[in-house]
Amino acid sequence: MRNEYNPAIIEKNIQDKWDTEKRYQAQIDKREKFYCLSMFPYPSGKLHMGHVRNYTIGDVVSRYKRMQNFNVFQPMGWDAFGLPAENAAIANEVSPEEWTKSNIENMKSQLNSLGLSYDWSKELQTCDSDYYKWEQLIFTKLYEKGLVYKKKSMVNWDPVDETVLANEQVIDGKGWRSGAKVEIKEIDQWFIKITKYADELLDSIDTLDWPENVKTMQKNWIGKSLGAEIKFKINGTNDFLKVFSTRPDTIFGASFLAISPGHEIAKKLAEKNENIRNFLDEAKKIKAAEADMAKAEKLGIETGLSVEHPLTKDLIPLWIGNFVLMEYGTGVVMGVPAHDQRDFDFASKYNLPINQVISIGNDSNELPILDKGLLINSDEFNELLSEEASSKIIDKLEDLDLGSKLIQYRLRDWGVSRQRYWGCPIPMTYKDGQAYPVPEDELPVILPKLSAGSGPTPLSLNKDFINSADQGTRETDTFDTFMDSSWYYARFTSADNKDEIFDENTNYWLPVDLYIGGIEHAILHLLYSRFFHKALRDLGLVDGDEPFKKLLTQGMVLKDGAKMSKSKGNTVDPQSFIDKYGADTIRLYMMFTAPPEQSLEWSDKSVEGASRFLKRLWNLCDGLKYEDIPEPNNFTQEEKELRNKTHQTIKKVTDDFETRYAFNTAIASIMELLNSIPKSFVESDASPSQKFCLQEAVVSIVQCLFPIAPHICEQIWCNFYNGSQNCIEKSWPKYDENLLESDMVSLVIQVNGKLRGKINIDKSMSEESIKDLASQEENVMKFLDGKEIKKIIYIKQKIINFVI
RNA sequence: GGGCAUGUGGUGGAACUGGUAGACACGCUAGGCUUAGAACCUAGUGGCGCAAGCCGUGGGGGUUCGAUUCCCUCCAUGCCUACCA
The missing domain is CATH 3.10.20.590 (Ubiquitin-like (UB roll))
Structure with missing residues (x-):
């Protein structure tokens, strides 16, 4: 009598067993620890395929590490503050809190149905005051250390809804709800001095076991560049304009200077000059996002002012350019059209002189020349190479007190203020025009419960909240949600501790040994978290310099070659597949179809293939019982070949898991092993040595596959040994070197x-x-x-x- | 605009260090089983060609005894671009 493979029943039983045993609750012990973390989800309502992939990878690694006798900690929680809750609140007339909590409940049960081995005793939600209380405390400590300040910065402003819009809410320059033309507006915001850590953030990248592309992206984002600060005297005044340039060797080619529309000089000129005022107004219509700024047509307007070239003493014109960013350098650029593409385009458009001062040999002199080379038309610096010329020119500028060597970063300080309701209140109060941090014993500043549709900036309209401070009035902005996600990895270790932010578990588990998440977080989230860890270290709260030892960036799940999205109508709901085939099939499919870093093309048909394989495994093992057969002295050629294959497979799977997370090729080799078992070995009249080899193969297959398809493997294991063996999760198979190769x-x-x-x-x-x-x-x-x-x-x- | 990736049969992918291109699957074709279908099993399956063989890893060029792999160049797609998370 055959037992059909019935994943629904098997998976429920096995999950109940894990639950009863509390198998995945982690505790400090003497084994080597392994903290495996997958990026926690925003509770949008339902799991999507990206989550399933991300969390399966994390679970496979966690289970593999447990089989290798590591003490594994794998927690899960919720990135629960954010914009979608407010949108949903307005659309569905529920409070952001209710919406969020019910989403969490639903997604948690979905996660459990996937058989993920989480330690739920350390669950956390960023919207709980138990969590954000400590975030507020960290912020006030950073304030006391002088790492927090306030300054004006640019936001997208919707003049009809009278609200600040996120970049994604501005579509074609218009507010997504009102349709009004969005304008850049300057408002006062809180900033954290991440730039103070720029050098350390840059230098310690090399200590990380991260993918090279992510490390390169972070380095480029920090963008340390060595150059010169050069002073240009504004003609007719005693004022100077400071310019940062990475190419002081091209200074003799400078034919104009351009200031940002946000520059003080531009603003002053606009007061008296209508054309300039109109130009600045036009510049405000570009969305406050770097990509839009850079793609916008490069426009400029003459100021009528000129500046004195520090070396030639020639007068060169001062322009305002819409492409000059106020946030980088000094908000002024030195225009060298012959040796910079952007300057070249600008000069061509406005008929500004293009003076070649670098030569790269006789054959190619088509401008602009962007490479370094030999100086020409540069007085005493002619014939020098760019590198040497740069340092000599800086020396000369220093002698004249008109410039100096300068290191500049592209990285800007982190603006953390958001004019929204559903976020962590910024723990500051105002009194007599002064800002004060909320004292520790008054924390947390609780986010008041508000119903849906309370308007664009609900906290500022809420008198009870504003006046709830003992003295003065409360800050009504909330934190950027990147604040919430910048330290959750550390709080997980002590999430059940209501009295302390961290405890003895924290430094036991930290750092995270493997962090898994989407490549889209390569820069912002990961950089902010690295910064937070260093700041927490300097506050004496954690040990170590880096939060994430190893990083695995997983690719997207695609359908028909495109990202799944509601607007494209190509979404696939994971739940329907879990219900139809079981979690093991979905997990196997996800791991088999593509290596983790690459994008994965979803195919309904291929899921059936994964299901078919598990059925074949189940049928092979059905009725198979462990027999204590002593190792035979002699094997036939066929038996030898199966043993070779078994041991080769164990080696291959171990290598793939250990060094490359190549689950797809590991699974392929497990399939090959299953395919190579001769029919006769499974018959009831098989010889003892055939049975011996069969058992060796089957046990290895089930062990190797356990991290990927844990329910079916544990069930087969229990049926096979009938309780006489340890739990399958206690041991990873070992291969015998002598059995790997044939002659x-x-x-x-x-x-x-x-x-x-x-x-x-x-x-x-x-x-x-x-x-x-x-x-x-x-x-x-x-x-x-x-x-x-x-x-x-x-x-x-x-x-x-x-x-x- | 900039930064970082990716590109291999009808499809997902494999080839890990320059050494048999297409492992393992999906799909398809033929056969078996079946009243029929589903499921399952067996065999075949890059293109052209009767065959010998020739061609073939986004396009073009190069290095090498040998290139999916290294170099140059062009094209296409994806991610990020500081207020989506």
Whole structure:
């Protein structure tokens, strides 16, 4: 009587067992620890395929590490503050809190149905005051350390809804709800001095076991550049304009200066000059996002002012350019059209002089020349190479007190103020025009419960909240949600501790040994978290310099070659597939279909393939019971081959898990092993040695597959051993080096690099006899016939190439 | 605009260090089982060609005995671009 594979029943039973045993609650013990963390989700309502993929990867690694006898901590929680809750609140007339909490409940049960081995005793939600109380405390401590300040900065302003819009809420320059033309507006906001840590953030990147592309992106984002600060005297005044340039060697080619529309000089000129005022108004219509600024048509207007070139003393015109960013450098750029693409385009458009001062040899002199080279038209600096010229020019500027060497960063301080309701209140109060941090014993500043549709800036309209401070009035902005997600990895270790932010568990578990999440977080979230960790360290709250030792960035889940999205109508709901095939099938499919870093193309049909494999495994093992067979002394060739394959598979799977997270190829090799089991070994009249080899293969398959498809494997294990063996999760199979290889190997024969034949050779064969044998192979002889062999290239046990 | 990736059969992907391109799957074709279908099993399956063989890893060029892999160049797509998370 066969038992059909019934994932619904098996998975429920096994999950109940894990629950009863509290198997995944982690505690400090003597084993080596492993903190495995997947990026916590925003509770949008339902799990999507990206979550399933992310969390399956984390679970596979966690289970594999447990089988390797690591003490594994794998927590899960909720990034619960954010914009979508406010939108949903307005659309559905529920409070952001109710909406969020019910989403969490639903998604938690979905996560559990996937069989993820989380320690739920450390669950956290960022919208709980138990969590954000400590975030407020960290902020006030940073304030006391002088790392927090207030300044004006630009936001997208919707004049109809009278609200600040996020970049994604501005579509084609218009507010998504009102349709009104959005304008840039300057408002006062809180900033954290992340730039104070720029050097450390840059230098310690190299200590991280992260993908190179992410490290490079972070380095480029920080953008440390060595250059010069150069002073240009404004003609007719005693004021100077400071300019940062990475190319002081091109200073003799400077033919204009351009200031940002946000520059003080521009604003002053606009008061008296209508054209300039109109120009600044136009510049305000570009969305306050770097990509839009950079793609906008480069426009400029003359100020009528000119500045004195510090070395030639020539007068050059001062312009206002809409492409000059106020946030980078000094908000002024030195225009060298011959050697900068942007300056070249600008000068061509406005007929400004283009003076070549760098030469890269005689053949190519088409401007602009962006490479470094030899200086020309540069007085005493002619004939020098760019590098040397730069430092000599800086020396000269220093002598004249008109410039100096300067290190500049692209990284800007972190603006953390948001004019929204559903976020962590910023713990500051105002009294007599002064701002004060809320004292520790008055924390948390609780976010008041508000119903849906309370307007664009609800806290500022809420008198009870504003006046709830003992003295003065409360800050009504809330934190950027990146604040919430910048330290949750640390709080997980002590999430059940109401009295302290961190405890003895914190430094036991930290740092996170493996952090898994989408590549889209490569810069912002990961950089903010790295900064937070260093700040927490300097506050004496955690040990160590970095939060995430190893990083795995997973690719997106696509459908029909495109990102799944409601607007494209190509979404696939994971739940329907879990219900139909079971969690093990979905997990296997996700891990098999593509390596973790690459994007994964969803296919309904291929899911069936994964299901089919599990059914075959189930049917193979159904009715199979453990027999205590002593290891036979002799094996047939067929038995030897199966044993080879079994041990090769264990090695392959271990290597793939350990060094590359290549679950797809690991699964492929497990499938190969299953496919290679001879029929006769499974028959009831199989010999003891056949049964021995079969058991070895089956046990290895089930162990290797357990991290990926844990329910079915644990069930098979229990059925097979009938309780006589330890839990499957206690041991990872080991391979025997002596059983990895056979004596024969296939050698490829090439003539002039083209495949002409193959021979099986004994490994002990000498090079000479291999050459003889290869050259006498029938097909090879045809190609060698009558030709002179110029060279023979022989790569041991791989290839022999006759060059004729 | 800038930064970082990716591109291999009808499809997802494999080839890890320059050494048999297409493992493992999906799909398809033929056969078996079946009243029929589903499921399952067996065999085949990059293109052209009767065959020998030739062609083939986004396009073009290069290095090499040998290139999916290294170099140059062009094209396409994706992610990020500081208020989506």
